[in-house]
Amino acid sequence: MKRPARPPKPKPHPPTKHKYDCVVLRYWEQKLFGVHQLREAVELLSTAPDTKSTGLSAVACVKAGTYTVMAQPVIPYKDIVGKTPKQLWAMLDERVDKQVAEAMEKLTDPDAS
Numbered sequence: 558m559k560r561p562a563r564p565p566k567p568k569p570h571p572p573t574k575h576k577y578d579c580v581v582l583r584y585w586e587q588k589l590f591g592v593h594q595l596r597e598a599v600e601l602l603s604t605a606p607d608t609k610s611t612g613l614s615a616v617a618c619v620k621a622g623t624y625t626v627m628a629q630p631v632i633p634y635k636d637i638v639g640k641t642p643k644q645l646w647a648m649l650d651e652r653v654d655k656q657v658a659e660a661m662e663k664l665t666d667p668d669a670s
């Protein structure tokens with residue numbers, strides 16, 4: 558009797574500071590991609606109409622004190638052109654850090670808007 562085939566090993570998460578759940582292509586509509594499909598998302602984005610809402614986003618849940626912040630940083634299309642995947646992940650990480658810092662500020666100072 559033949560042994561069943563082993564399932565493929567899952568791909569490791571991209572080398573990022575935060576663990577992302579998905580990549581979101583934003584233009585007139587939204588299209589979800591897995592975190593390993595960043596290159597495909599950018600290629601499709603290059604064919605999307607260039608509007609002020611055209612860009613790339615990613616979803617990451619990050620601890621902020623005792624809370625969890627669902628960060629969704631957005632990179633506009635004009636900032637994506639000519640960047641490598643590593644550079645895009647670094648930009649997303651930086652923007653997640655900024656969103657978490659803003660959330661922490663609002664949590665510690667309720668008067669901050």
